[in-house]
Amino acid sequence: MRVPYSWLMEYLKADLEPQELAQVLTMGGLEVEEIIDFRSEDGEFADTVLVTSVTSNRGDLLSMTGTARHAAALLGAEWKMPEIDMGLLGDPVSGQTEAANDQMRIELANPKACPRYSGLVMDELTVAESPDWLAYRLEAAGMRPLANLVDCTNYVMLELGQPLHGFDYNLLQDGHIIVRSATEGEQMLTLDQQWRTLGEQDLLIADAAGPAAIAGIMGGADTEMTWDTTKVLLESAHFDATTIRKTSLRIGLSSEANYRFERIVDPQGTLRALARVAGLLLETCGGTIVGEAVDVCAPDLTPLRVPLRVEKCNKILGTQIPAQQMQAHLTALGFEVEADGPDKFQVTVPGFRPDVEREIDLVEEVAIVHGYENIPSTVPGKLTQSGQLTRNQKLERRARQALRAAGLNETISYSMISRRDLDRMGYPQDAPERNMLPLASPVSEEETHMRTTLLPSLLEAAEHNQRQRVSSVRLYEIANVFYPRGQDELPEERLHAASLIMGPYWSSTWNLPEDTQSPDFYIIKGIVEQLIAALGVEGVSYQAAEHPSLHPGQCAAVILDDKQIGVIGELSREVQAEYDLEEPAYLFELELEPLMQQASQYAEYEHLPRYPAALRDIAVVLDDTPENTAGALGQVVMEAGGEYLSEVAVFDVFEDAEKLGEGKKQLAFNLTFRTPEGTLTDEQVDDLVAAIVSHLRKKLGAELRS
């Protein structure tokens, strides 16, 4: 709210500069966001304006007097209300749901939504421009001055916090006000010349002819005060915050009035505001008050009494504030405090503080006036546990470390993607990844669904980096993906790790042959192997597989316990072209949860061998068929080698039709034999190798290459 300094100081008896006041308010819970040197449009008036940011629980601070009261409590200073002649209202006619005088009849058809409605009729008013002092104040407070009549209602709203509305009396049927719920589909034209369609949940101010205002939000065009208005019915009412908010949100209409009603206006303040505006109108528009005020008020508006235990208050805050001081703090804020025994108070909550309902709320009030900066700092004593990460958090850190050690940079991307991303990546219509959780109101067309895979984000990053002429892209992300379950059920969140490499993978440097720099399938696979090794998981295997975005001949499924937990491969030509990538890209995506389940927390030590190993190399030639993979060959070798064969490692793959014959390939292995019982003799090893060779011949038709 914009608070002009000179206006505020009319109520606050304190001698301090705007900057000092701003500091006090900020530290007292009413943040001053900005201090503006204000000059009126005509240049004749200057003031300092404090722009306050009022928290949503403190509707009472949305007025000059409310701000003055709070400032006074913080400063230990005096403040005062403006002089208001309540006598102007005569002896108000009152009732619980209905009351009338000879000018108006007020009927509360929905006392829950409108528990109080006070009205006053004035006549023989002269509408003109407001006097300068009033116009300048409104302007400084950020409201455009229009004409004295409406300006006075706005002025009182800013001064006291009570929104007011004026109806042109002659446009109301019989001066009959009915506060009722709208009927379904009921329509009205509001002041801003918009037709509004209302429903049963919306509250209307109506006359016998139809709606005259949307309660607490905006008046109707049909009963609007104009330059020709001479007679008005002034409304000063109390509306239920929730009802007003629902309507405002639903019809998308917001005003200074409903902003205040949503934050709860003092139900005790309706008559005071009415008297204040009547006085101002007499002063600025002339005219007369016709009859007395009418005040319809539901009976349950009695103030709340809340107990406060002094010891409890200090125990919550960690302070030793004396009882007397607590009493002074609360009294300064406008609470009535009575002693109830030596260590307890009964506190009566004023109508302007509906946010205070419980003892803990009073504790906060005490703390605010006492000053947060005056509360000591201590360290919570009892330590009952050591701080630690969960097992999975530790494993996630280990995974991140392993991927960085492989030269990949950690990246973070948005969790939201769009269907188009999956189109670009070539996912078929029935792909499980297409079943994404949609956002009801996305902020952009690119971010409409919660992602089911991390790969689109990485491809977008590759695209971005290429545009920036970054030649080597090496990225990984570890983040959740989201798989919907039933309607209104929370989705399954799966932790995935994914990576993309493109362009030179090894250290970018000079004088190294280019072909040694390029990544290939085996590099990205090597990274996966390194990650899995870092987690201490064994028994992962790889099988040729297919994926909509990956090269059909260079794609592997990562298998753990007969279940696919991930995919590795080269980006297909089509998708590479779709993303306009100049270089081939290699990717993997893995589910981390299954790996984490089998991860070992600590590596188990294996005794170092006491006897040296025997090393042999063999090379075999076999048919180059899809079944005859290095993996299959290795398995046959391991079977034949028995317990003495401790390791098999491929060291050469060779294909040459001239030397080997058409459709043949040669694979060469290092074999490592050892036994804990002793050193193997040459004859023993020769026998083992012979057994392996014969097994290979039998199983795969592989011939030893001499």
Place this chain on the structure above:
Amino acid sequence: MEFQDLMSQVQQQAEDAILAAQDLDTLEELRVKYLGRNGILRQQYKQIGSLPEEDRPLAGQALNKASNSLKKLFEGRKSALSEQAEQHKLQAEAIDVTLPGRTPQVGHQHPLLATLDEMIEIFLGLGFVVAEGPEVEDYYHSFEALNYPEYHPAMDEQDTFYVSDDVLLRSQTSTVQIRTMAKQKPPVRIIAPGRCYRRDTVDATHCHTFYQLEGLLVDEDITFADLKGTLEIFAHSMYGERCHVRFRPDFFPFTEPSAEIALTCTLCGGEGCRICSDSGYLEVGGSGQVDPNVLAGVGYDTEKYTGYAFGVGVERFAMLRHGIDDIRLFYSGDMRFLEQF
């Protein structure tokens, strides 16, 4: 010519030649010529027999002396030339040390996650365990259990992404408070880091995705003063003893009393600058004593237990730590950015 004179002449010639030799090969040739099996000196020995009997001892002595002296000279010259040769070799191997080194390719930690990890470490040291909760949440854990009245203006500040009326993307990590307390009796001492979402339009200082670190401590006799003390230790660990933590009243439905947390502006040191809007402080999060409604909602005895909670944004800390001025960079995947940290 006398034998001795001849000797002196030979010795002189040899000495001159040795000293003049410029490489090891020449030197070796000279050694063979003078001291070799068929060298000049060896031949001189043979001539001693032809000298008169009385002259032989002297001639022998002179010859030995010359031989020894030349051997020594050879050794000296040889080591000098070897050293010289070694020097030449090293010189030939000299490289341009100003060419760039060949660095092993090592990946970099994301600055946001690195900052978060550092924050987590501080609280681990203070005995907090790390808790987690889902990013996609229900209305109950996000608002109802956190004491948000259904139609309250406080909801405006959350600006939540909804999936349906009951399912939404969490707008703060405070949801983890409820999930943890529902499973666990006091004492509860947790931090909950994680991704949150708000319907912000993305620009240099706003993003719809952000990271938060939540803290919660519920036990007997936990005071507002304890909250202050804990966050001061945290701030001092992050930024040093001179960093002041400013607490001022604020409003959050799930804490009472509530406090905004602000730290001395790291850029101006509290003097006031553009970054801190001349206030000398930067707001980093919210905190307060857990509202009794929240504790009662998870079945805790609100007379027996009190607690504090806080939530701080991680982006702010990361931006201050590294001088990053555009929040979008965190989510850009830009290698030029990521490799700087």
